[in-house]
Amino acid sequence: MFxxxxxxxxxxxxxxxxxxxxxxxxxxxxxxxxxxxxLTVFFIPLVTLNRKRLMVCSNCGATSKISAGQQRAMAG
Ligand SMILES: [Zn+2]
Incomplete structure (x- = not known):
């Protein structure tokens, strides 16, 4: 099998x-x-391995990882 x-x-x-x-x-x-x-098998996405939240600055373009709690605090 391949x-x-x-x-x-x-x-x-x-x-x-x-x-x-x-x-x-x-x-x-x-x-x-x-x-x-x-993870894809024959180019079909099957399993989500990783889920990250990122915050990207529109001025300098810096990217930082944020937590779910930080995301909720910002969205609220
Ligand atoms: Zn910035």
Whole structure:
């Protein structure tokens, strides 16, 4: 038997919110993204291996990982 395994990651933007960037210190929109890494078999995504929330600064482009709690606090 032959299986073709691979990994694919997709990003989805959840929302953007003004916040102070930890890197550049500017109060600018921060985009909150969700990145999912999936295991693919014959290019069909089957299992989600990893789910990360990322915050991307619109000023300096710095990306930082945030927790679910931080995401809720920002969304609220
Ligand atoms: Zn920044």
């Amino acid at each position: 299986f073709l395994f691979g990994l694919t990651s997709r990003e989805r933007m959840l929302f953007a919110r003004n916040a102070t960037c930890h890197f550049c210190g500017q109060y600018v929109p921060q985009r909150v993204l969700q990145r999912r890494t999936k």
